[in-house]
Amino acid sequence: MSGFPPQGCSPTPSSVTLAATPVWCFARLEEAEGGGACVELLSDEPVPLADCCLNPAYGYRLRPHGRCLSCRQGEWGPWGPWSSCSVTCGEGTQRRGRSRSSGGDDGDRRDWQLQACHLPCCPEPGGWSPWSPWGSCSVTCALGAERRSRSCTNPPPVCGGSCGPGATEETRECLGRVPTCPVGGAWGPWGSWGSCSGTCWGAGPKPRRSRKRLCDSPPPSRDPPGAPCAGSAADSQECPGLQPCPVDGAWGAWSAATPCPVTCGLGGVTLRRACDAPPPQHGGRACAGKDTRRGVCGPFGACPEVLHWGPWGPWSPCTRPLWESIACKSTVGQQRRTRDCVGHGQGGPSCPAEGGLGTIHVRACYNIQNCFR
Numbered sequence: 407m408s409g410f411p412p413q414g415c416s417p418t419p420s421s422v423t424l425a426a427t428p429v430w431c432f433a434r435l436e437e438a439e440g441g442g443a444c445v446e447l448l449s450d451e452p453v454p455l456a457d458c459c460l461n462p463a464y465g466y467r468l469r470p471h472g473r474c475l476s477c478r479q480g481e482w483g484p485w486g487p488w489s490s491c492s493v494t495c496g497e498g499t500q501r502r503g504r505s506r507s508s509g510g511d512d513g514d515r516r517d518w519q520l521q522a523c524h525l526p527c528c529p530e531p532g533g534w535s536p537w538s539p540w541g542s543c544s545v546t547c548a549l550g551a552e553r554r555s556r557s558c559t560n561p562p563p564v565c566g567g568s569c570g571p572g573a574t575e576e577t578r579e580c581l582g583r584v585p586t587c588p589v590g591g592a593w594g595p596w597g598s599w600g601s602c603s604g605t606c607w608g609a610g611p612k613p614r615r616s617r618k619r620l621c622d623s624p625p626p627s628r629d630p631p632g633a634p635c636a637g638s639a640a641d642s643q644e645c646p647g648l649q650p651c652p653v654d655g656a657w658g659a660w661s662a663a664t665p666c667p668v669t670c671g672l673g674g675v676t677l678r679r680a681c682d683a684p685p686p687q688h689g690g691r692a693c694a695g696k697d698t699r700r701g702v703c704g705p706f707g708a709c710p711e712v713l714h715w716g717p718w719g720p721w722s723p724c725t726r727p728l729w730e731s732i733a734c735k736s737t738v739g740q741q742r743r744t745r746d747c748v749g750h751g752q753g754g755p756s757c758p759a760e761g762g763l764g765t766i767h768v769r770a771c772y773n774i775q776n777c778f779r
Contacts (some may be wrong), residue, residue: 425454425455425456426454426455426456427454427455427468428452428453428454428455429452429453429454429455429458429466429467429468430444430447430449430452430466430467430469430470431447431448431449431452431453431457431458431464431466431672431702432444432445432446432447432448432464432465432466432467432474433445433446433448433463433464433674434446434463434464434465435463435464435465435474435476435484436484443474443484444465444466444467444474446674447674447700448672448673448674448700448702449672449674449700449701449702450699450700450701451701451702453672453702457671457672457704457705458477458671458672459477460670460671460672460705460707460708460709461477461668461670461671461672461708461709462477462478462709462711463477463478463709463712463714464477464671464672465477473505482504482505482517482717484504485502485503485504485519486502486503486504487502488500488501488502488521488523489501489502491523491525492523492778493523493525494525495525495526495527495528495529495565496524496525496527496528497522497523497524497525497736498522498523498525499520499521499522499523499774499778500520500521500523501518501519501520501521502518502519503516503517503518503519504516504517505517519721520774520775521771521772522771522772522774526565526566527564527565528565529563529564529565529566529567529568530563530564530565530567531563531567531568531569531570532558532559532560532561532562532563532564532567532568532569533558533560533561533569534556534557534558534560534569534572535556535557535558535559535560536556536560537554537555537556537576538554538555538556539554540552540553540554540578541553541554543580543581543582544580545580545582545587546582546583546584547582547583547584547585547586547587548581548582548584548585548586548587549579549580549581549582550579550580550581550582551577551578551579551580552577552578552580553575553576553577554575554576555574555575555576556574556575557574558574586630587630588627588630588631588632588633589624589626589627589632590626590632590633590634591621591622591624591625591626591632591633591634591635592621592623592624592635593619593620593621593623593635593637594619594620594621594622594623595619595623596617596618596619596641597617597618597619598617599615599616599617600615600616600617601615602614602615602645604645604648605647605648612644612645612648613644613645614642614643614644614645615642615643615645616640616641616642617640617641617642618639618640618641619639619641620639621634621635621639649688649689650687650688651688652686652687652688652689652690652691653684653686653687653688653690654686654690654691655681655682655684655685655686655690655691655692655693656681656683656684656693657679657680657681657683657693657695658679658680658681658682658683659679659683660677660678660679660699661677661678661679662677663675663676663677663701663703664676664677666703666704668703668704668706668709669706670704670706670707670708670709670710671704671705671706671707671708671709672702672703672704672705673702673703673704674700674701674702674703675700675701675702675703676698676699676700676701677698677699677700677701678697678698679697679698680697681693681697711748711749712749713747713748713749713750713755713756713757714747714748714749714757715745715746715747715748715757715760716745716746716747716748717745718743718744718745718767719743719744719745720743721741721742721743721771722741722742722743723741723773724739724740724741724771724772724773724775725739725740725741725773726738726739726740727740731773732772732773733773733775733777734773734774734777735772735773736772737772737773738770738771738772739770739771739772739773740768740769740770740771741768741769741771742766742767742768742769743766743767744765744766744767745765745767746765747765
């Protein structure tokens with residue numbers, strides 16, 4: 407049902423209440439391979455269900471992120487996404503469902519589809535190769551390190567397997583040719599900057615600030631003598647932040663609404679504004695909030711029925727020509743379903759194909775119904 411009584415009938419208190427139910431109205435209801443969705447939201451604010459469904463091609467949600475429903479009476483909603491595969495590797499099954507909008511047979515409100523799914527092969531572990539010989543020592547004086555390695559190639563793992571615990575590289579200490587190395591000096595961290603006066607532009611030269619550091623991380627060795635630190639122990643710079651004071655941005659007035667795109671039912675319009683009264687300057691804060699907002703135009707009365715595809719019929723049983731039965735077998739079969747072009751008259755235009763599909767849809771299948779218990 408569309409949520410409100412047909413014309414010519416006296417509304418009951420419950421139908422009037424349902425017709426006035428606030429809903430989020432969408433201009434299109436789409437079905438896709440990964441699941442269906444309501445698209446082209448007409449307004450950021452909810453509208454009465456009766457107004458939204460003046461156009462039977464529209465869809466709606468009772469909550470902002472709720473299930474997508476059709477304005478057409480008793481029509482099936484879009485398919486939900488496929489569930490995850492029942493196995494982590496190899497061949498399994500997955501399913502998806504859909505719901506019928508209010509109206510029609512209340513006892514049959516859910517529908518399910520089942521299909522086979524194929525995941526990559528199952529992982530198999532590999533084995534470690536023998537260790538390589540130890541490499542040369544990393545230093546020529548004092549203590550250093552030498553390394554050896556191995557690889558997971560004996561045999562290599564298959565389908566994402568691994569070689570299990572263990573490292574690909576080992577390290578051990580080694581002694582260079584000379585027992586003691588000279589140590590060059592290195593600078594320690596810079597000290598804190600000294601104080602600086604002024605926060606905005608002023609007359610005369612900009613003030614400076616300075617900082618110092620020590621050659622003690624480590625200091626150069628004496629025996630054998632190490633190289634001193636290179637560079638200066640002191641540093642100075644102009645004081646930062648001497649800029650014009652910041653100016654925060656403010657919103658200008660809203661523009662006029664865009665033209666209404668429909669002549670029946672409800673339509674959606676857009677209003678815009680700019681952060682230019684004034685714009686933010688010199689690091690000032692930008693305007694808070696959105697620069698666009700949506701509204702509705704209409705309603706302009708009920709829309710005429712438009713040429714559209716009706717719902718798909720059920721899939722035929724999964725069979726294979728010239729075969730007696732492929733039930734619970736890994737044999738690929740074939741099944742088909744059909745739909746009608748609603749509003750098509752003799753000699754008149756037909757519904758356009760959607761994704762290459764017309765009145766007949768054929769797909770490959772596996773007859774695995776009731777095979778997994």
